[in-house]
Amino acid sequence: MNVLLLGASGRIGRRIATELLERGHEVTGTSRSGEIDGIDDPDFGAVAADATDADEIASLAADHDAVASALGPSDDADVDVLVEMAEAVVEGLQRTDTDRLVWTGGAGGLRVDPETMLIETEEFPNELEPLAQAAIDAYGVIGEANDLRWTYLGPAAVIEPGERTGEYRTADRRLVADENGESYISMEDFAVAFVDELENEEAVHTYLGVGH
Ligand SMILES: NC(=O)c1ccc[n+]([C@@H]2O[C@H](COP(=O)([O-])OP(=O)(O)OC[C@H]3O[C@@H](n4cnc5c(N)ncnc54)[C@H](OP(=O)(O)O)[C@@H]3O)[C@@H](O)[C@H]2O)c1
Structure with missing residues (x-):
């Protein structure tokens, strides 16, 4: 597959790029500057893209089978x-024939019980609420684009650099947590789940929780 990976210079994006390349896919990775250090593979090309510009997205996406996103706001941005x-x-995608979109989203909109999203729980840190709400609002945009084959992947409550075990669990619109209520995934295993979904298309039109 020939994948346009938006946000390939980010913490999660780099790991998705690595996972895609290890599985033999071709990847065009984007950052705002067009510089992406540390990925040395003949099947990887880095380009500059402003992901708030639909024209740029349309022209980049047109040559690709699928668009993957690990976009996140930079520290200095709203x-x-x-x-x-x-x-x-x-x-941008709606202007092209490329209609597959897999998005790295947030955990805040996942449900911890049928009536409650993670962001609505007392334990949810106040300082993370604006970012979590922005991710929920982004889901609102993507979730309405039913002319696209979108999947919105919500990681566990805690996602950190760690080990690639190849193991993970998923749940439709629910936070994945263990029997003690701990919700964790390594960025490497999130990348495994992300690329599995890109390849297998088992959760099209779904906000899918991913965790250990
Ligand atoms: N538990 C959770 O819910 C949870 C935890 C962690 C992350 N996440 C979500 O996962 C996503 C990725 O997280 P991360 O930690 O990997 O983020 P990150 O390291 O901050 O990377 C963000 C990426 O987005 C790119 N970017 C930022 N603004 C851009 C713009 N205007 N145009 C084009 N590219 C732009 C950055 O490129 P530059 O190189 O140009 O800066 C970078 O590649 C985020 O949406 C984050 O909210 C969720």
């Missing part, structure tokens, strides 16, 4: 840039 990026990516 978190709502995430919603702008979702709007531009959806609009």
Whole structure:
């Protein structure tokens, strides 16, 4: 598969790029500058892209089988840039024949019980609420684009650099947690789940929780 990976310079994006390349896919990775250090593979090309610009997304996406996103707001940006990026990516793709989109989303909109999203729980850290709400708003944009074959992957509550075990569990719109209520996934195993979904298309039009 020939994949356009938006946000390939980020923490999760780098791991998705590595997973894709190890499985033999071709990857065009984007960052704002066009520089992506540390990925040395003949099947990888780095390009500059402003993900808030639908024209740029349309012209880049047109040559690819699928678009993957690990976009996130940079530290100096308003978190709502995430919603702008979702709007531009959806609009850009709608101008092309490329209709597959897999998005790295947030855990905040996943349910911990049938009536309660993680962001609504007392334990949810106040300082993370604006970013979690922006991710939920981005889901609102992507989830309405039913002319695209989108999948929105919500990681566990805690996602960190770690080990690639190849093991993970998924749940439709639910936070994945263990028997003690701990919700964790390594970025490497999230990348495994992400690429599995890109390849297998088992959760099209789904907000899928991913965890150990
Ligand atoms: N538990 C959770 O819910 C949880 C935890 C962690 C992360 N996440 C989500 O996962 C996603 C990725 O997280 P991360 O930690 O890997 O993020 P990150 O390291 O901050 O990477 C963000 C990526 O987005 C790119 N980017 C930012 N603004 C852009 C713009 N205007 N145009 C084009 N590219 C832009 C950055 O490129 P540059 O190189 O140009 O900066 C970078 O590649 C985020 O949406 C984050 O909210 C969720």
